[in-house]
Amino acid sequence: MTGVRDPAATDAGAVTGTRAAPRIGHGVGISAPRIDGVPKVTGVFRYGSDLRAEGMLHGRTVRSPHPSARIRGIDVAAALATPGVHALMVADDVPGARRYGLELPDQPVLAEDVVRYVGEPVAIVAADHPETARIAAERVAVDYEILEPLVDMEAALEASSTPLHPTGNVLRHVHIEHGDPDAPADVWVEGLYETGMQDQAALGPEAGLAIPAEDGGVDLHVATQWLHLDRAQIAPCLGLPEELVRIHLAGVGGAFGSREDLHMHLHACLLALRTGRPVRIAYDRHESFLGHVHRHPARMWMRHGADRDGRLVNVHVRLLIDGGAYASSSTAVIANASTFACGPYAVPNARIDGTAVYTNNPPCGAMRGFGATQVCFGHEAQMDRLAAALGIDPVELRLRNALAPGGALPTGQVLRGSAPVAEVIRRCVAVPEPPAEPAMGRDPIELPGGAGNVGRGEGIRRGVGFAVGFKNLAYSDGFDDGAEATVELTVDEDRATVARVRSAAVEVGQGLTTILDQIVRTELGADRVELLPPDTSGGSAGSSSASRQTMMSGGAVQAACRDVRDRLLARVRDVLGLGATEALELAGGRVMIEGAPIAEVADHAVPSLVATATFRHRPTAGFDPLGQGDIHVAFAFAAERAVVEVDEELGLVRIVQIAAAQDVGRALNPRAVAGQIEGATAQGVGFALMEELRVVDGAIANASFTDYLIPTIMDMPPVVSELIEDPEPDLPFGAKGVGEHALIVAPAAIVAALRDATGRELHRIPVRPDDLLGLATPRPWRAPPANPDVPFQVPVPLAGRATEPATELDRGRPGAG
Amino acid sequence: MTIWVRASVNGQLREAEVWEGTSLLGMLRDELELPGSKNACEEGECGSCSVWLDGDLVCSCLVLAAQADGRDVRTVESLGTGEDLHPVQRAFVDAGAVQCGFCTPGLIVAVTDLLDREPSPSDARIREALAGNLCRCTGYEKILDAARLASGRVEASGDRP
Numbered sequence: 001m002t003g004v005r006d007p008a009a010t011d012a013g014a015v016t017g018t019r020a021a022p023r024i025g026h027g028v029g030i031s032a033p034r035i036d037g038v039p040k041v042t043g044v045f046r047y048g049s050d051l052r053a054e055g056m057l058h059g060r061t062v063r064s065p066h067p068s069a070r071i072r073g074i075d076v077a078a079a080l081a082t083p084g085v086h087a088l089m090v091a092d093d094v095p096g097a098r099r100y101g102l103e104l105p106d107q108p109v110l111a112e113d114v115v116r117y118v119g120e121p122v123a124i125v126a127a128d129h130p131e132t133a134r135i136a137a138e139r140v141a142v143d144y145e146i147l148e149p150l151v152d153m154e155a156a157l158e159a160s161s162t163p164l165h166p167t168g169n170v171l172r173h174v175h176i177e178h179g180d181p182d183a184p185a186d187v188w189v190e191g192l193y194e195t196g197m198q199d200q201a202a203l204g205p206e207a208g209l210a211i212p213a214e215d216g217g218v219d220l221h222v223a224t225q226w227l228h229l230d231r232a233q234i235a236p237c238l239g240l241p242e243e244l245v246r247i248h249l250a251g252v253g254g255a256f257g258s259r260e261d262l263h264m265h266l267h268a269c270l271l272a273l274r275t276g277r278p279v280r281i282a283y284d285r286h287e288s289f290l291g292h293v294h295r296h297p298a299r300m301w302m303r304h305g306a307d308r309d310g311r312l313v314n315v316h317v318r319l320l321i322d323g324g325a326y327a328s329s330s331t332a333v334i335a336n337a338s339t340f341a342c343g344p345y346a347v348p349n350a351r352i353d354g355t356a357v358y359t360n361n362p363p364c365g366a367m368r369g370f371g372a373t374q375v376c377f378g379h380e381a382q383m384d385r386l387a388a389a390l391g392i393d394p395v396e397l398r399l400r401n402a403l404a405p406g407g408a409l410p411t412g413q414v415l416r417g418s419a420p421v422a423e424v425i426r427r428c429v430a431v432p433e434p435p436a437e438p439a440m441g442r443d444p445i446e447l448p449g450g451a452g453n454v455g456r457g458e459g460i461r462r463g464v465g466f467a468v469g470f471k472n473l474a475y476s477d478g479f480d481d482g483a484e485a486t487v488e489l490t491v492d493e494d495r496a497t498v499a500r501v502r503s504a505a506v507e508v509g510q511g512l513t514t515i516l517d518q519i520v521r522t523e524l525g526a527d528r529v530e531l532l533p534p535d536t537s538g539g540s541a542g543s544s545s546a547s548r549q550t551m552m553s554g555g556a557v558q559a560a561c562r563d564v565r566d567r568l569l570a571r572v573r574d575v576l577g578l579g580a581t582e583a584l585e586l587a588g589g590r591v592m593i594e595g596a597p598i599a600e601v602a603d604h605a606v607p608s609l610v611a612t613a614t615f616r617h618r619p620t621a622g623f624d625p626l627g628q629g630d631i632h633v634a635f636a637f638a639a640e641r642a643v644v645e646v647d648e649e650l651g652l653v654r655i656v657q658i659a660a661a662q663d664v665g666r667a668l669n670p671r672a673v674a675g676q677i678e679g680a681t682a683q684g685v686g687f688a689l690m691e692e693l694r695v696v697d698g699a700i701a702n703a704s705f706t707d708y709l710i711p712t713i714m715d716m717p718p719v720v721s722e723l724i725e726d727p728e729p730d731l732p733f734g735a736k737g738v739g740e741h742a743l744i745v746a747p748a749a750i751v752a753a754l755r756d757a758t759g760r761e762l763h764r765i766p767v768r769p770d771d772l773l774g775l776a777t778p779r780p781w782r783a784p785p786a787n788p789d790v791p792f793q794v795p796v797p798l799a800g801r802a803t804e805p806a807t808e809l810d811r812g813r814p815g816a817g
Numbered sequence: 818m819t820i821w822v823r824a825s826v827n828g829q830l831r832e833a834e835v836w837e838g839t840s841l842l843g844m845l846r847d848e849l850e851l852p853g854s855k856n857a858c859e860e861g862e863c864g865s866c867s868v869w870l871d872g873d874l875v876c877s878c879l880v881l882a883a884q885a886d887g888r889d890v891r892t893v894e895s896l897g898t899g900e901d902l903h904p905v906q907r908a909f910v911d912a913g914a915v916q917c918g919f920c921t922p923g924l925i926v927a928v929t930d931l932l933d934r935e936p937s938p939s940d941a942r943i944r945e946a947l948a949g950n951l952c953r954c955t956g957y958e959k960i961l962d963a964a965r966l967a968s969g970r971v972e973a974s975g976d977r978p
């Protein structure tokens with residue numbers, strides 16, 4: 001192959017060996033190799049499902065086959081009599097709180113009197129072999145009285161619907177009114193858009209190992225996203241004080257939001273404490289689909305008004321998302337979806353109503369993009385409709401409306417940080433489009449549908465589509481968001497300087513540990529950086545979610561390093577008798593004055609220097625009664641342009657190229673940033689064209705990788721990434737989180753290209769071949785449902801409040817912030 | 818009911834007593850302490866459990882442990898160690914083709930298998946050879962880079978990987 005850059009040959013410092021690694025070459029801004037790369041390529045990296053312990057038992061979960069049913073009784077005799085079974089537990093065996101949840105404690109550890117979705121855990125078994133546990137689980141006889149399930153999110157809004165929970169079926173309603181929502185416009189376009197239920201489909205199934213401890217507590221090793229919030233939910237249910245519940249991070253095989261909620265955590269701990277033996281629970285792929293939350297399906301009614309020059313005047317949005325049977329993070333997802341519903345555009349007048357409801361469908365919660373992905377599909381379709389109605393080029397229309405620093409969102413929040421929306425748009429469309437290629441005579445795998453295309457290239461149409469979108473960084477809505485880290489600078493027996501970092505921040509695959517390593521090398525220039533295994537023995541780092549860890553834990557590590565450096569320099573000043581006026585610097589393991597070395601760090605780092613720091617972003621606010629407030633702390637923007645080919649006879653698609661421009665603040669590791677953009681784009685390709693959990697009467701019909709399709713290497717086009725570096729004030733190095741944004745815009749851009757190729761409206765994703773061929777009947781426009789009559793603007797009670805039974809849920813004060 | 822399985826695994830004679838329904842993947846991971854082969858789907862869709870059985874690339878989740886009896890099994894652990902990486906492993910690290918890493922061992926086995934047979938494959942051939950390996954993190958761009966890089970280095974050195 002020609003033209004392949006050899007990164008090892010060209011990247012400064014990309015060499016093997018940890019001792020005395022080049023100091024400069026691994027600092028921020030360099031595409032440093034991943035510090036976990038070697039263990040992962042050799043197969044020695046230990047994921048949750050790889051864990052074992054002496055005397056270990058295997059746990060298995062009995063799950064509801066019904067979306068709604070009353071439990072009349074559970075007969076466990078046959079299961080318990082199975083040789084090799086050590087324990088079987090039901091709801092009455094839970095020693096502490098019976099319910100938990102990320103934001104509202106509404107989810108039973110094990111189902112009590114009713115089940116509310118297909119897959120809900122009802123009982124758990126521990127046995128000496130996984131097969132024994134499986135057989136015993138099958139022998140648990142649950143007597144169900146089957147009830148009529150509520151499976152449609154619009155039906156859930158009706159006052160006559162049967163409430164799933166004592167608080168009713170409305171989880172949260174967000175109402176935003178901005179300017180004069182009755183303001184007239186010259187041109188109006190309206191559309192109804194739908195998105196399906198996407199699955200994170202992380203390749204590593206949920207797994208962990210609980211080990212009972214002599215002090216009566218438990219050590220849980222688990223693949224997760226936020227150790228401390230796990231503990232805050234687990235300890236009350238076990239009836240243990242938090243200090244007796246120790247969570248240790250196991251290797252994480254991808255997350256994408258699916259590991260924010262508890263899955264096997266509590267069940268393994270319960271069985272371990274009951275049996276006094278280590279218990280491993282490792283889901284298979286089928287159980288993984290049942291055992292974690294999914295992306296909320298959404299229905300979005302949008303009405304956009306503009307003047308004749310294409311400037312947005314007024315936007316009306318009605319959103320409805322299906323939270324499924326339990327709250328998970330639905331209240332935060334609907335807040336995000338509502339605040340981003342108009343896109344990254346200046347909108348002087350708006351009325352936005354977003355509702356999240358309970359149904360008997362599988363619970364939905366966090367997935368990469370978190371509400372912004374769904375609404376981007378809608379608002380970008382609307383911008384294209386508006387462009388067509390006005391005869392204005394779609395990209396030009398977006399540029400005319402692009403937000404800029406100083407502009408305001410419909411929540412009234414003024415953009416005070418970096419907001420290079422127009423630059424992102426321009427850089428994206430400046431990427432050269434690949435020239436059209438003749439379809440006839442191609443290698444069949446280059447045809448739409450690849451080897452599945454039975455034609456020879458007839459009827460291929462090309463289309464180009466564009467989308468821009470945005471999302472918040474870190475937590476919002478008044479949540480007190482922080483991350484702690486501790487850094488110790490010391491010297492080893494070979495006189496090499498070593499920086500040890502204690503952080504509970506979770507590496508899910510995004511490359512965080514490498515970034516933290518780069519930050520330490522930049523700040524302290526240590527010969528060696530050691531990251532201690534993340535656990536709950538120190539402070540919380542918050543979640544590896546919401547594009548937040550580079551800024552939050554990166555900020556904490558940077559601050560701790562600077563504290564260590566200041567103390568080191570003070571010590572050097574002291575020892576050498578220097579005055580406070582001399583400017584000391586740290587470079588290459590030496591203390592310098594005006595570029596001249598005066599001391600070796602190794603001579604002054606004994607005894608070791610330790611500092612702990614907490615990074616907090618500035619406070620955010622909740623919504624006021626009209627949905628106004630500084631809800632978010634910072635934003636990043638992205639645009640993608642998709643070039644597609646559609647076989648108009650077979651309804652098959654080939655994506656030819658994706659151009660991706662992203663506002664990254666500053667790229668701390670450019671290759672890792674590109675990797676995030678490429679990976680998120682692939683998940684967007686999946687959401688646009690193939691990925692949907694088909695839920696029929698409340699049951700997932702395609703819970704396997706045979707039936708739930710994710711893109712393969714054959715489906716992916718080249719992704720050309722453009723990184724826009726406009727540093728964000730107040731963030732470490734000005735770097736913005738980069739994990740989510742390509743998945744916000746990719747589906748919208750791809751479907752826009754499909755519309756361009758076919759001329760069809762395509763109001764729903766994923767788009768199926770029948771939609772492209774006009775064989776599916778488009779759902780006609782209908783009026784949006786009425787807003788629910790509930791106290792709205794319920795605040796998000798995130799973190800650590802997950803102990804009260806649902807009947808005592810604090811529904812918040814109307815208009816509370 | 819259990820059975821004894823004896824096989825050459827990574828050049829060593831290994832034996833294990835397993836439940837008769839155990840897959841080769843299960844035996845490698847749970848009995849032989851070789852968890853490098855991964856369990857992402859256990860139904861032959863994702864390729865993360867790829868190993869060689871008598872030199873043929875197979876999904877070890879679709880092979881019964883009993884079927885491996887008396888045969889030669891090679892896993893990702895046979896390729897290289899942290900001190901001495903195989904060129905394909907080196908290329909995955911250098912190209913940034915690793916994120917969460919759960920698909921990585923299977924992809925490394927699949928790329929090695931391809932380059933053993935075809936040292937200078939076209940992009941189309943690489944795609945075809947890796948079509949059975951799912952990756953959820955990378956979008957495959959850097960996996961393609963890694964395959965090209967490994968191939969290029971093999972060409973430059975004149976060695977087979």
